Amino acid sequence: MKKSILAGAAFGIASMASMAFSAQTITVKGSDTMVILAQRWAEKYMATHPDVSVQVTGGGSGTGISALINGTTDICDASRKMKAAEREKLKQRFNSLGVEVPSARDGLAVYLNEASPVSELSLDQVKDIYTGKISNWKAVGGPDAKIVLYGRENNSGTYVYFRDNVLKGSDFAPSMQSLPGTAAVVNAVSKDKLGIGFGGAAYAKGLKFAKIKKDAGSPAYEPTAETVKNGTYPITRYLYMYLKSRPTGALKDYIDWTLSPEGQSVVTEVGYFPVK
Amino acid sequence: MKRILMLPALLLCLGAPRCEERDSADAARARTAEETLVNMKGQVEGLNESYLETKSTVEKLAKLKVGGYVQAQWQYADSMNQASVNGGNFPATSQERLMIRRARLKTTWQGTASRYVLEIDALPTGVVIKDVNAQITEPWLKAFSLTAGVMDRPFGFEVGYSSSAIELPERTRGSQILMPGEKDLGAEIEFAGTEAMGFLEHLNLKAGAFTGLGSGLAENDNEKDYIGRLGFTLPFYDINLAVDGGVSGYLGKVTNSTGKVAEVGSVGDTLTWVNQAGRKALDTYDRNLMGVDAQVYYDIPVIGGISLRGEYWWGGWVSANGNNGLYTLGDTNGVYLRKVASWYVMAVQNVGVRNQLAVRYDVFDPNTDAEGGDIGRFKGSKLNTNDAALSTLSLGWNHFWDEAVRFTLNYDFNMNEKTNAAAAGSNAANSAVFKKWSDDFDNNQVTIRMQVKF
Numbered sequence: 001m002k003k004s005i006l007a008g009a010a011f012g013i014a015s016m017a018s019m020a021f022s023a024q025t026i027t028v029k030g031s032d033t034m035v036i037l038a039q040r041w042a043e044k045y046m047a048t049h050p051d052v053s054v055q056v057t058g059g060g061s062g063t064g065i066s067a068l069i070n071g072t073t074d075i076c077d078a079s080r081k082m083k084a085a086e087r088e089k090l091k092q093r094f095n096s097l098g099v100e101v102p103s104a105r106d107g108l109a110v111y112l113n114e115a116s117p118v119s120e121l122s123l124d125q126v127k128d129i130y131t132g133k134i135s136n137w138k139a140v141g142g143p144d145a146k147i148v149l150y151g152r153e154n155n156s157g158t159y160v161y162f163r164d165n166v167l168k169g170s171d172f173a174p175s176m177q178s179l180p181g182t183a184a185v186v187n188a189v190s191k192d193k194l195g196i197g198f199g200g201a202a203y204a205k206g207l208k209f210a211k212i213k214k215d216a217g218s219p220a221y222e223p224t225a226e227t228v229k230n231g232t233y234p235i236t237r238y239l240y241m242y243l244k245s246r247p248t249g250a251l252k253d254y255i256d257w258t259l260s261p262e263g264q265s266v267v268t269e270v271g272y273f274p275v276k
Numbered sequence: 277m278k279r280i281l282m283l284p285a286l287l288l289c290l291g292a293p294r295c296e297e298r299d300s301a302d303a304a305r306a307r308t309a310e311e312t313l314v315n316m317k318g319q320v321e322g323l324n325e326s327y328l329e330t331k332s333t334v335e336k337l338a339k340l341k342v343g344g345y346v347q348a349q350w351q352y353a354d355s356m357n358q359a360s361v362n363g364g365n366f367p368a369t370s371q372e373r374l375m376i377r378r379a380r381l382k383t384t385w386q387g388t389a390s391r392y393v394l395e396i397d398a399l400p401t402g403v404v405i406k407d408v409n410a411q412i413t414e415p416w417l418k419a420f421s422l423t424a425g426v427m428d429r430p431f432g433f434e435v436g437y438s439s440s441a442i443e444l445p446e447r448t449r450g451s452q453i454l455m456p457g458e459k460d461l462g463a464e465i466e467f468a469g470t471e472a473m474g475f476l477e478h479l480n481l482k483a484g485a486f487t488g489l490g491s492g493l494a495e496n497d498n499e500k501d502y503i504g505r506l507g508f509t510l511p512f513y514d515i516n517l518a519v520d521g522g523v524s525g526y527l528g529k530v531t532n533s534t535g536k537v538a539e540v541g542s543v544g545d546t547l548t549w550v551n552q553a554g555r556k557a558l559d560t561y562d563r564n565l566m567g568v569d570a571q572v573y574y575d576i577p578v579i580g581g582i583s584l585r586g587e588y589w590w591g592g593w594v595s596a597n598g599n600n601g602l603y604t605l606g607d608t609n610g611v612y613l614r615k616v617a618s619w620y621v622m623a624v625q626n627v628g629v630r631n632q633l634a635v636r637y638d639v640f641d642p643n644t645d646a647e648g649g650d651i652g653r654f655k656g657s658k659l660n661t662n663d664a665a666l667s668t669l670s671l672g673w674n675h676f677w678d679e680a681v682r683f684t685l686n687y688d689f690n691m692n693e694k695t696n697a698a699a700a701g702s703n704a705a706n707s708a709v710f711k712k713w714s715d716d717f718d719n720n721q722v723t724i725r726m727q728v729k730f
Contacts, residue, residue: 070679071629084471087511092441095573095581095626097511097518154338169418171388178331244629245575246516 024250028056030064030077031157032181033200034239037104037270038077041258044266052250058181061157068242069093074251076242079106079157079200080164094244101241103258105273107223108162108235110210111150111189111197118142120211120220123234126166129196132173137194149176150188150197158182161237162198201228202271228273239272344381345440345729350374354718361449361668362688362721376400377725378439382407389413393425405491406459419470423484424463426491429455430482430505431524432587433569434620443624443634444672445686445723450589450618450640453601454565460503461495462486480507488528488563489604496605499560501528505567516575524567529560530594530603536610537561540645540659547650549612549658561611565591580626588619595642614663615644634672641665641693648693652710655699661713665693684725691716 028038035058042054059067064076069089082090082098090098110126112118118141121129128134129147138144151172152159163172179185182199189197190206201209201223211220214234227233247255257263264274350372353360357368363377382395395407409425428436434451435458446452464484469476483504487495507522535557541550569587576582593616596603603611620638627633643663651659672686697714 071676072679084477091518091573091581091583092438094629095583095624096575097513097516097573099516099575100513177328245581245626246577248578 024051025053025055026075026251026254027073028054028075028077028241029059029067029073030075030242031061031079031239032058032152032183033079033106033156033158033202034077034104036202037239037267037272040266040270041263044262045254045257049250049253052254054254060153060155061160062155065242068098068244071244074243075255078240078242079237080161081240082242090244096245099243099246101243101255101259102238102275103241104239104264104267105228105275106237106239107201107228107233107273108158108166108198108237109201109204109223110212110235111186111195111199111204111207112210113189113191113193113195114206114208115193116142116208118210119208120213122213122216122218123166124215126210126212127168127170130162130167130172130176130198131170132175135173135175143194145194148192148195149173150185150192150195151176151178152182152185152199153178153180158199165237166198166235200272204271225268225273238275339386341384341386342382343384343730344379345727346379347377347440347725347727348374349377349445349723349725351721351723353721358719358721360719360721361452362446362686362723377445380406380440389415389418393427406457417470417473419467419473421466421468422463423466426459426461427464428458429460429486429503429526430464430484431455431503431526431565432505432567432589433522433571433585434587440727440729443622443632443674444636444670445684445725448587448618448620448636448638448640449666449668450616450620450638453640453642454589454593454616454618456602457490457492459491460486460488460501461491462500462503478508478510480509481505482507488530488602490602493604497531497560499529499531501526501563503528518573519570520573521568521570524565524569524589526563526565526567526591528563530563530611531558531560531605532603532611533557533606534608534610535559536608537613538610538658539613540615540643543656546654546657547646547659548654548656561594561613562592563594565589565593565616576625580628582623582625585622585624586620588617590617590644591615593642614642617641617644630676632674632676634670634674636670636672637667638670639665639667649696651693651695652699652713653696657699661692661695661709664695664713667691680728680730682727682729684723684727686723686725688721688723690719690721692719 028042035056038056042056046052046054061078061080064073064078065082065086067073068076069086087097090096110121118137121140125134125140130149134140135147136144137147163169179188185197185199186205186207189195209222211222212234213220221227221233223233228236241255259276264276267274351363353366353371356366356371358366358371360366363375366373376399379398380395381398382393385392389412391411393407393409397404397406405426407426409423409427411421411423413421430436434447435455462484464482467481469479471477485500485502488501489495503526505522505524507520509518509520511518535555537552537555538549539552540547543550567587567589571583571585573581573583593614594603595601595612595614596607596609618640620636622634622636625633646659646663648664651661651663669689670686672684675683677683692713694715695710695713697710699710
């Protein structure tokens, strides 16, 4: 039995040693929608906190949540809420429900090419377009031409949010081209006169936003600071940071800073909308 | 003036061939550029076509998920030939061993409304199937699903908890004896509430009909075991607290190959197994269990999350001969009808991100009609150590090396219900056994395990 006690002691010491060497590095992984915001936050925070390193990578909300469950990231950025099954996995590994921090608001924009004659769409029309029920621009006031759908890959929080809230749980049309990141969707729609895409309002370069109506009889709104804040723009969402457990030390200081007036001013600079 | 007019004319004449040459060169360049553009467009279209083909293939492959894990371990017991529910009994000539406890490979294909699962356990001693089932989910609410095949029995909390996630090396003794291998062959309906369902979001139900024979045997009678669990999960996000729990039921029947049936009863002053008269071969006997379980999760600031868990099962069980395990049709020794109880309490504390402490105390009583003092009390009693309650205090430490690797150190303090040594002197067959069991004998065990999971 001596052997086993010695082995146990060695094991315990090795475990403790690995705990003692944790450095002041904060890792952030997840939503591509939030990656610019997260990078700006990191840059500004590190400028005033040289003792802390904040490392940001994208990959999509689903990838970030997996990393959080695996213990390979401190913060998961997500442009959707965690699913119940994901919460269960987090609970199993860390005995914690995790901590959800709403850190910004976003108007989820529907992108159109600048040359498109279409300027507004109802939510039902957007749903019908993306589920494949409407496949010709003529049906929504455009030219007699096939609609080219661009969207995100299924590990993206934007994809899940759009499917759950705009398509009401229906599946995307198989013809949709899934692209790896909002920037890629913006790029594709800006070059394709017959294209339509969706993504964060912060990425609006070289294209235009469709004005969105709640229903056929409602007024149409573009995602602006005002319409997102007052809720008249119908496709808005929170952008979240998720943590394994209640933050302490440098991690808590960083989270608190992102929610401070200084941190929230970065939200506005990037093109999203503050939560406070 | 003429000279002045002539000069440009001359220059024009002289330059004309050059202009023509330049125009011709420009046109050639334009043609080349146009050709290049056409070529590039063709290449882009080709790439796009190729991308769409690849995308279609990748999307099909994305539905197929392969995962698995290997658990390699070293164990040390207090004695050779030690009985153990932590990795099986030790050999007669050894009290330490290296072993592969589990080596799983799981393949899952997840379609829009259907799922296929095949999981094998590939050990040096042979390959066994752990899970093989098909599932369909209704497309409207996406809350109800039907699963058919070999799957976890929907009973209690611990049975359905993944073997790669359990914080101690093994499930409790009671769980291993009453639900051996965790799996059974059957058909199960599952309800999992969704966010749109209000309070029902917090409820889940699994219920089904099973053969009652475990995963390795084909059905051999007309009886089914009906097993189910109604569970709830109540999250309180603001204070990072969750309270989960469930109620389980097991209503089964066992067909006896023979007319031999034994129940605990008294013969004079002696509590013993009494053979029941008038029973026929192929009679059926009830195998019923009830269970309640609860789990509380709470995030302790600075330290990490903690969970407190408990489970209690009780009921009437049908076992084979003196063995307290499952009876299967074909055993000619007849059935033993016994009342059983199994319970545990457990705490798991995360310490930072990489470490985790687990403590569990579990008790399995294979015969609640008999006290320890009844076993070995009289010479004529057929009660034996298979009727004594056993308990284990397990202390475990997990270290998560990275997202794939986990090391576990575990120590089991095994304790036995003290039997009566009064009959030891007069019952030669059990003499040594009753003497040994009249005290808490040494049968502790240490386990060091490495798990790699992908």
